[in-house]
Amino acid sequence: MRKLVFGVLLVVVQFNFLFADDGDRNVENRNAGRSYVIDAGFTWVNSPRVLGGHFDFGFVLHEKILYVQNNIFLRAGSLSLDNSDYSIFTVSDKIIFGRNSTHMIYTYLEGGFGIYGNDKKPFFDDPFAVTFGFGGGWDISSDDFGGLYVEAGYLGQITSSKYPVSGVIIQAGWKMFF
Numbered sequence: 001m002r003k004l005v006f007g008v009l010l011v012v013v014q015f016n017f018l019f020a021d022d023g024d025r026n027v028e029n030r031n032a033g034r035s036y037v038i039d040a041g042f043t044w045v046n047s048p049r050v051l052g053g054h055f056d057f058g059f060v061l062h063e064k065i066l067y068v069q070n071n072i073f074l075r076a077g078s079l080s081l082d083n084s085d086y087s088i089f090t091v092s093d094k095i096i097f098g099r100n101s102t103h104m105i106y107t108y109l110e111g112g113f114g115i116y117g118n119d120k121k122p123f124f125d126d127p128f129a130v131t132f133g134f135g136g137g138w139d140i141s142s143d144d145f146g147g148l149y150v151e152a153g154y155l156g157q158i159t160s161s162k163y164p165v166s167g168v169i170i171q172a173g174w175k176m177f178f
Contacts, residue, residue: 034177035060041173043075045155047165050088052077054171058096067100079116081159086121090114090131104139108153116159130158139175146176 037058044051058071073092078085092112098104111132117123135153149172156166 037069037071037175037177039071039149039173039175041149041171043077043169043171045167045169047167049080050077052088054173056094058094063100065099067096067098067104067106069096070094071096073110073112075114081116081165084118084120086116086118087123088114088116088129089123090129092131092133096137098139105136106139107134107136108151109134114157127159132156133169135169137171146174149173149175 037060039054039056039058041054042052043054052075054073054075056071056073058069060067060069062068071094073090073094075088075090075092077088079088080086090112091114092110094108094110096106096108098106112130114129114131115123116129117125133153133155135151137149137151139149140147151169151171153169154166155169159165
């Protein structure tokens, strides 16, 4: 499954760089004077069955031929683990790589730290969660107010030394540059 997800991401990146129409590239107008971005939306992970939302704040590191953006990513939701339901909160750093265009297709890498708990396990007690992931997305910048985006990828979480969990992650939401 991991090889399939990674293979699909490589094809998306190759498609973006090789076949994207240069006439669609609007580097000056897409982010003219805009170095920051705010995203918000929903998050779904198939295993360990996380459903929740996310919010992130990012800034552009490079925007010429290769677009690079760094985001501080907050994710919260419910987590089903060991036949118990928990609430989970994570903070991650997410690096986005893509080709700057009106309808940007991109890849990302992320890693972070989180806490989870319920009525039996306090949030700040061991074990904590360590997250890592990668994926791709499609950013549809529609106008000055921002645009919709959809992301799919792989999210791994280590919640204790004996129980790593991972799965497919799908995220969608609204992105706004300023």
